[in-house]
Amino acid sequence: MKRWMRSVALAMLVLVGLGAQGVTHAASMNPKLLPNVQASTFEVVAAKPTDDPLTYARKLPMELLPYQERNDKYYSVGTAFAIGHNRYVTAGHVLMIGLDSLWGPLALRDASGKVYAIDKILKFSLRKDFVMFSLKQPPSESMLPVDIHPQMNTVVYAVGNALGTGIVIRDGLYTSDTPEQQAGSWKWMRFSAAASPGNSGGPLLDAHGKVIGVVLMKSANENLNYALPIGEVLNAPDDKADIDERVSYQFDVFDTTLHNIFKGAFALPLSQQAFFKAYDRLQRDYSKEQLKKLLAIDPDTMFPNGEGSSELLHEVSSMSNFPSVVARDNNGQWGLAGKRSRKVTLSDNGYIEVGSYRDNLLMHLRRPDSLSAAKLYHDPKTLMDLILRTGYMKRRVGNDRVKIVSMGEPVRNYVHEDKWHRRWQIRVWPMPYGNTNVILATLPVPDGYVGIMQFAKASQTYDYRLNAEALTDFMYVTYDGMLQQWKTFLAQRDLLPDAFKDIRIDFDYGKRFSYASDALHLSWTPALQKIQPDSMLTLGFSFFREHGKVVWGVADVWAAPNPYDSDAINVARLAQPTSDMEDNFKSTWHKVEHRRHPYDGVARNDDDIMKITAVAGPLAESNPQVLYPVYYHREGAQPQPVMAAKLKLLLDGLKIRNP
Missing domain, CATH: 3.40.1000 (Protein Transport Mog1p; Chain A)
Structure with missing residues (x-):
């Protein structure tokens, strides 16, 4: 399946939680700083759907959920904070939860539970994973001061909506920097303060309550978390959405992976809805382009081309x-x-x-x-x-x-x-x-x-x-069913593959059956096999070369008196193997071409099923490219004359049109 994967070898925090209110003090931050931190930090929420189109086998046991979760009208998906007059910041991947969302539009919620609608998206970077936006009715002038030159090996505080339990403050150390993975264009901050699902987009504060970074992600292989330096947010271009990130692209049927840059930009400010529309347009175009490129890699070996096919x-x-x-x-x-x-x-x-x-x-x-x-x-x-x-x-x-x-x-x-x-x-x-x-x-x-x-x-x-x-x-x-099912299926002309334009299936219960295509005509009467509503017909569609190109068509016709009967008739298409193929293909072709056992018209017992096989098509001297083994199976011991007579009836009703 096609996949979008962040090029950074880091795992994004899980982004679903339901927020309780208030501030938990898990660190010894100066108490004088707490009121402003609380007033300037918010949950990012999305309204729960009011209508559920699903029907359940029984009433949902919502009482099993925690009180806050079952009574909250919102999903809490991350954290945001105020950084200036009606200027708010969160993680870019938190914002992208709203893309084509089945929930309500993203909004902010303060510690008292009041919800504020997002007005305009002002700045955005996919690669740096941040967004700056405004609110329609901002709550107050509270904001967090910033420090764009923080000191390493000092105490820091990760502030966020941790696991949906409200705004939590946890301490640690700003331990190191590490270059971003794509081109080393900036350095991620690494810190030891704990961060839980829901922290994404929250502020990383120094001991003075100043923002030094935006909490974004967790290291995949060590107990450290990552933040984007706040200077990268402030210095980013105003009024611009910047998309410039290495994205890996895969498709299910092979392991080849493309690693290209998803790149684009569009002007801001835009409403949340308009932003998603503009982003979605770029992403769809990129996806189509990547899929096309992936399928075009080495076309000589892409199915159905090349020796591998x-x-x-x-x-x-x-x-x-x-x-x-x-x-x-x-x-x-x-x-x-x-x-x-x-x-x-x-x-x-x-x-x-x-x-x-x-x-x-x-x-x-x-x-x-x-x-x-x-x-x-x-x-x-x-x-x-x-x-x-x-x-x-x-x-x-x-x-x-x-x-x-x-x-x-x-x-x-x-x-x-x-x-x-x-x-x-x-x-x-x-x-x-x-x-x-x-x-x-x-x-x-x-x-x-x-x-x-x-x-x-x-x-x-x-x-x-x-x-x-x-x-x-x-x-x-494969197309399989009883004749009565085939009758109703063939009536659905608007849903049939084009291959059925060249196929004619006709039957009259108890009297006759015929199958005709450009390749062959096959018919029989009840003297060979019963023809009734529950008689089975299977058309084995396959991919094969015909007239120099690969087609999808019928390569096997199989029929039985009913779904439970071991008796059967079968006509299969067999093509001459190419020189690069395994010996088992060549051995089978040699037997069929020269009518060697079991393709010699002599009945044989195979696990209490009598089988007899012949071959329709040109003889070996004609150097045939395609031959048709013809099979008749009947349960129980049957003498050679009986089996040969049935095989003759089958061959008499078979005409190869396209040898």
């Missing part, structure tokens, strides 16, 4: 109805990735299988018989309600977890067409309590859906949607 392009189709991801391993080979982990039974023969690939939830939904295909494919609430029956999503309240049973209607609902002209339905559902969005990309298949689900912080939702859309190009999907 050869084996996958020549493999027999995976007939699993659980989706896979085409991913590259450490040896440069492209193969199928992702694992199935569990299955949840639904009513009326429905079920959901779930699994994962990296941070993506993979799924296959078999539609309950009582649910119409039209409702499933066109009612996203019904789809998500079925997925929620897995119990995968629960809301944590204290030490309890309550199952979410419905998420209502999505806030975004659109169709994305991938590189192979498959039409994915992409929906986004909000989870306001966590400031998170659920992104679901699903592809209709005959028996229901296959899909990918991701969970994104509200500020990263666009990035994750971009990632999900790109990931669809690398999804491996």
Whole structure:
């Protein structure tokens, strides 16, 4: 999955807490300084959502939360402080919690609980991680004095909303400086005073109550915290948002990482809403550019190109109805990735299988018989309600977890067409309590859906949607279902991949079945195999070369009398391996090309299943590029004449159109 990562090797403080009021004295600061520190330091808060679109299995046990947390109308997300006349400072990453937030706009709250709306964003630096802003109705003229030349190895005080318990003051030493990681353009201050989640954006004070830095982050490997020198804030350009930071960018299907500079600027002052709009525009453009660059790196080896793709392009189709991801391993080979982990039974023969690939939830939904295909494919609430029956999503309240049973209607609902002209339905559902969005990309298949689900912080939702859309190009999907399911699926013309324009499936229960494409025509009657509503048909779609280019098309046709029958007929596409491929591919091709056992039309017993196989296509003398092994399977012991007669019926109904 695509990732934004700070280039600094430091972990940002966790930014959620609920603030009690008052000042806790955890250090021996001069008592005369405390009133001004208290009046000049604030919690950064965001209003809790008043409406919850989610439905739960039972009433949320809010009594398990601490009194302050369950009664507070705001989430406390950081700390800010006054530094001049209607001039306030906090950490840049605290401000960015408000980007595309599902909570209310960010505001400040004082020790008495009064809330002040932010007016204008005045200065901002992504790399230095600070923001300066004004309030619409500032509380007073209280402000903290500053010292831009602090002395090292002196006592300092970290002031902040520590763990949501109100403003806390803790002492330590200003121990050292260290160059910022990108270019050494300034030095971070390092100090030993404790800092907890919620301290981000608070002031670092000297013994005289003067601001010497902005508390930002914690060292990943030592018990020290980091602050930005206050001089960097004061000397930054006025009326400007500066974005200049090294950001790493990744995509799930391979380990290549880009390390480029996210750079841009725009004029300030702006309202909070206008600021986020301007920033969001730059970030979206950068994300699209980085994804494009990442996928363009060494295009000769990017799937489906290069030797690393050869084996996958020549493999027999995976007939699993659980989706896979085409991913590259450490040896440069492209193969199928992702694992199935569990299955949840639904009513009326429905079920959901779930699994994962990296941070993506993979799924296959078999539609309950009582649910119409039209409702499933066109009612996203019904789809998500079925997925929620897995119990995968629960809301944590204290030490309890309550199952979410419905998420209502999505806030975004659109169709994305991938590189192979498959039409994915992409929906986004909000989870306001966590400031998170659920992104679901699903592809209709005959028996229901296959899909990918991701969970994104509200500020990263666009990035994750971009990632999900790109990931669809690398999804491996098989089309499987009973004939009665195929009938309703094929009626959804607006959702079918373009590949189905060249496929014609026709059947009359009890009389005939036919499958026709540009590659082959296959038909049979009940003399070969039953044709009834619950008869199974699987089209093994795969990636392969055709007429000099890679296509996504049917490489395997498999059919059975019903879902539980071992009897089956099968016609598979097999391409001549290239010289660079493993010997097992070449050995199989040699057997097929020369009609060697088991491709010789002689019945064999394989675990109490009789199997007989022949080959359709040109003979070896013609140097064929593609051949079609043809299989007939029947349960129990069967004599050679019976199996040969069935195989003849199958071959009589098969015509290769594009050898």
